[in-house]
Amino acid sequence: MNVLALDLGTSSVRAMVFDDKVRARRGALARRGFDLSIAADDSGTATLDADQYLAALCACLDELAEAGHLDDIGLVAASAQWHSVLPLDGGGRPLGPVVTWLDTRPAPPEGATGPLDPEAFHQRTGAWWHRFYWTVKLPWLRDLGLAPARYTGLVEYILTELLGEAPMSVSQASGTGMLDLAAMDWDPEALEIAGVGTGQVPTLAPLGWHGRLRPEYARRWPQLAGARWSPAVGDGAASNIGSGCVDETRAAVTVGTSAAVRLVQQAPRGATLPPLPHRLWRYRVDDHRVVTGAAYSAGGNLFAWARRELRLPEGAALEETLAGIAPFSGAVADPRLGGDRPPGTAPAGSGELRHIGFGTTATEMFAGLMVGVCTMVLSDLEVLESTVDHRVAVTLGGGAIAASPWWRRAFELSLAPREVAHVDDPEVGCTGAALVALGRADQPTG
Incomplete structure (x- = not known):
């Protein structure tokens, strides 16, 4: 079948x-x-x-x-x-x-x-x-x-x-x-x-x-x-399952159109749920699991917008222009161009770019925006870890992560010293949905 x-x-x-x-x-x-x-x-x-x-x-x-x-x-x-x-x-x-x-x-x-x-x-x-x-x-x-x-x-x-x-x-x-x-x-x-x-x-x-x-x-x-x-x-729940992040030992950081950091926990019907920090949301994966985390309006949409508006090349040519830029070394950005996801209330148009001068290049501004997303994710991952009282491993995934090795390295640097893996499958959502439908969400694929 x-x-x-x-x-x-x-x-x-x-x-x-x-x-x-x-x-x-x-x-x-x-x-x-x-x-x-x-x-x-x-x-x-x-x-x-x-x-x-x-x-x-x-x-x-x-x-x-x-x-x-x-x-x-x-x-x-x-x-x-x-x-x-x-x-x-x-x-x-x-x-x-x-x-x-x-x-x-x-x-x-x-x-x-x-x-x-x-x-x-x-x-x-x-x-x-x-x-x-x-x-x-x-x-x-x-x-x-x-x-x-x-x-x-x-x-x-x-x-x-x-x-x-x-x-x-x-x-x-x-x-x-x-x-x-x-x-x-x-x-x-x-x-x-x-x-x-x-x-x-x-x-x-x-x-x-x-x-x-x-x-x-x-x-x-x-x-x-x-x-x-x-x-x-x-x-979001399907992406966690498809990434292999199916329990509280491993969080998923997924960057598709938007971005999110999430952790799955067992929670059958009627079970008492763990306390939920104010900054985090919690939803259902299915009747047996919940997923807790934070999400952002900036992700692959920000990547595409910044590359287009700053007139940067695509693919390998973009990676070549980024190669000489160390993450966290230049322009500082607030990447909330699309506003806040809850519980924040900042409206669309809240993005900022700071610490730039006449010598700042378009590529450096681009890098600052991408690093801004890494910084937001790290902050909420630390809160998420407080709900399980241990440091978690992380799996990076999503089409935007796959599109830019430089951005992936920036995430790895920001999340250190945690174990960070990368899933190349751009269709983790489909994979996760199939696993849940088959009743195999806790089983590896392959």
Whole structure:
């Protein structure tokens, strides 16, 4: 049996096929880039068109089908972006675009006060009352005059279109900031703050749930007609699993479009969760594990922006220009061009570049921005280690890390003296989603 794994990311949609040992099938990868709608005026707008996104995914599956790569697919897994929200009308159609994690416009209603006990709320949900989460996003969407009948995430909308029914996984639900992580049910106080009832948010997937394609899509891809579709895993959680960072001995530092540092811990339903430091979030991997960490709006997007705007070359030519620059030796940067991820509240446009002069080169400014991301990651890794009372090993991964050996070395220097490994697989999200769907998240691939 082969496994089809989907990566429903922010900047691209990917679909790839693994064999039963979770080894990628040669050539069985399809990708479509996808552009966020980002306001040029730094207002914080960052949205996606849900139906165009669905079309991009369908194009990937058409490509794999035409090449004969969808034969013998028994299971479909998905790694999907956390935190998105899509307002729907009574017929289940979008009332507007998908509001993504990168959108910094949502704000609490005037006079609203949030949770009665913010610290207890944070411990219970792993989240804060913050523009990033549905507790703020849903009232903000209503204030726009949309009058949604209900709300869903991007992945749930996509899967509902394909399957007819797609309850929300506990992993995706935890990314809304409204899930009680221990009880694995919607948190009553979070629902009250958001101003919604359980009928206005997605149904949660029961343990063991699987879906199947609707008839019209089964006709389009008859090879998938009998395949079971598993609940989606949040992309950060899937990346940890795919990187081999499956317990509290090894943290993952992943740099894709954004960046994050995360640690997975065992946490079955109803178990008492470890105390959560104020600076860190906590979400669900699945019914058996949680993932704790910090994330940043700057990652591969910053790398691409800086290389383009500073008119630097690509690939090996860029590495050659960086070769003579020692990390942490020149320009100092605050890389928060896209604003803060929670619990911070800095808006988009908060980036800074300091300690530059007339002799500073474009390459030195680029290096300063990249090192700024390393510095943020190290600071939160030290907090993350306080939750397990020991120094952890680290695995670096993600497409942006793979694209720049110089940036990888800068991370290694900043994280020393920890053991630092590097995973070359740019598709760790797909790998992790496949492992979770197969019930093999604790097992090595290969």
